[in-house]
Amino acid sequence: MxxxxxxxxxxxxxxxxxxxxxxxxxxxxxxxxxMKRHVKRRYWMKKWLKKRENYSHLMLLKEISDTNEVGDYKNYFRMDEETFNKLLRMVEPILIRKNTVMRSSLPVNERLAFNSEIPSHWKKL
The missing domain is CATH 1.10.1200 (Non-ribosomal Peptide Synthetase Peptidyl Carrier Protein; Chain A)
Structure with a gap:
């Protein structure tokens, strides 16, 4: 009005x-x-989220694990750390690769972190 x-x-x-x-x-x-509406916006980010572009998923995974803030791990990976480690143990034989002369393979936890957008129904495994 x-x-x-x-x-x-x-x-x-x-x-x-x-x-x-x-x-x-x-x-x-x-x-x-x-007419333009002036909306006062507020920006807020966690420290580890600002560093997301500088770090690989593995470094980010380590930093999130080190902070021990409630919900950070679950917010980023959509599962808690215990579930991630359980899933890692289950898929490790499938995801493991050998190093070759041309390249060194990615660690299994990094490969799983790259594919962190796992469907939520996998949580119940």
Whole structure:
């Protein structure tokens, strides 16, 4: 309502007085919709989340484990640390790779961390 009142007040008076009520309402709505709304936004991030671009998943996994803040591990991996380790033990024989002359293979926990978007129904395994 304040935007509409402000819009009506900012319209030239002579032009506005000659209009009927429906036209006045339409003009007020159009002006109110086109006005910029100033919304005060607040940004908040955890320290480890800011470092996400600098770290690999493995470094991030280690830092999240070291902080021991409740919910951080679950927030990032969508499962608690115990479930992640249980899943890691289950899939380790499948994900393990050998080092070759051309490259060294990724550790199993890093490979699992790369695929951290595991469906939530896997939690119950």
């Amino acid at each position: 304040e935007n509409i009142k402000l819009a009506i007040e900012s319209t030239p008076i002579l032009f506005y007085q000659k209009m009927d009520f429906k036209k006045k309402a339409c003009v007020a709505i159009i002006i109110a919709l086109t």
